[in-house]
Amino acid sequence: MPALPPVPAPVTLPIHGSDRRFPVRRIFCVGRNYAEHSREMGGDPTREAPFFFTKPADALVTSESTIPYPPRTADLHHEAELVVAIATGGRDIPEDQAPAHIWGHAAGNDLTRRDLQAEAKAARRPWDMSKGFDNSAVIGALVEGPLADAPITCTVNGRLTQSARLSDMIWSVPEIIAHLSTYVDLRPGDLIFTGTPAGVGPIARGETCTVAIGDLPPATITIA
Template sequence: MQIPDITVPTIAIAGSADRFPVRRIFCVGQNYADHAREMGSDPDRQQPFFFAKPADAVVANGSTLPFPLLTEDLHHEVELVIALGAGGANVPAGDAAALIFGAAVGIDLTRRDLQAVAKKAGRPWDMAKGFDRSAPIAALTPGVPADNGMIALDVDGETRQSGDLSMMIWSVPEIIATLSTYVELAAGDLIFTGTPAGVGPILRGQSVRATIDGFEPLTVTFAR
């Protein structure tokens, strides 16, 4: 048997024919107070926690996706995604912005029923969060993103989530700095920075549109 020839996942860059190679995907849990409350958690400024998705979970803007396996409760979570062009360990928050290549609109897809089972049993969330095609991402806009701006998501034209980036409990530099104490960050790493309240189910055949001021909107549709 031959050694497999594996292609590195990439995402588009706005205004360029070049593409950004994805090394790893990290996600911050419950980084908006209103979302923490709707998930039954205390939104006080506690240390952020992280989970991961595989790099090949990325999905291009405009894709039609098969409905995920083993779920009847697929949820949307619109998020600002940060792409790192450099890395490091124990990065001070004041130096974190220098690591950023750009940012984009993303959707953290979640098999909420599997997550609920895992939480009840005290087990990891891996299969609830890190499944195939669970990380749709629009084209990256190069540069450091603003710390404010409308973030929203609609399903078939109905607004489900609406908030502002300024509502984050932990800022983007703080997220990068804290994550760098757990792992040595590197160029190609992506960070999903959390979602505002309003997460909810997506049904077969529905289209989801996610937006953040100043970024390319993201749209994906689920097959029936």
């Protein structure tokens, strides 16, 4: 009988100013949560119910990492996003109680194989391989506690590509948590990418991409 594979190492995120690490359970993502980004992707930015997709926890990449250009794509895109870390979960969480379930926040980059996504949309197929590939969830160090409105930006080799404010979201963070909890039982360690502003675009080999949100530590990666 063949030996069992080794138990995978736990996936964790650094916590700013601490030697502790935050254990990661699942990664959820909200699609088209900024009006201008919805328009640039051919959508209608009216307040229809938010929709969600996922990334595997082991797709996580911490800031200051160098990663390979992903296979089977010629159009890798950045998407600057606020990431929310869940401390206590539940199902059917009321919107006014959602903030009490948040542990903290981080800057994130939802890397996307845009050409594969376009092919999947055209064929009415799932997006999984365009969103949930290796090294596709870039996240900076977590900061514990609440977060006020702040600017969110993305730069590629120092060139500004995305710029907005968190208050520009169509669906607020409490609304996202409340709605997502009607689909799944949120648990401690779950992460939520909350959508990206307009200006998504390509990252080429050799380029460095940085997502910054207010005073949160930035999420920076370099493509090998």
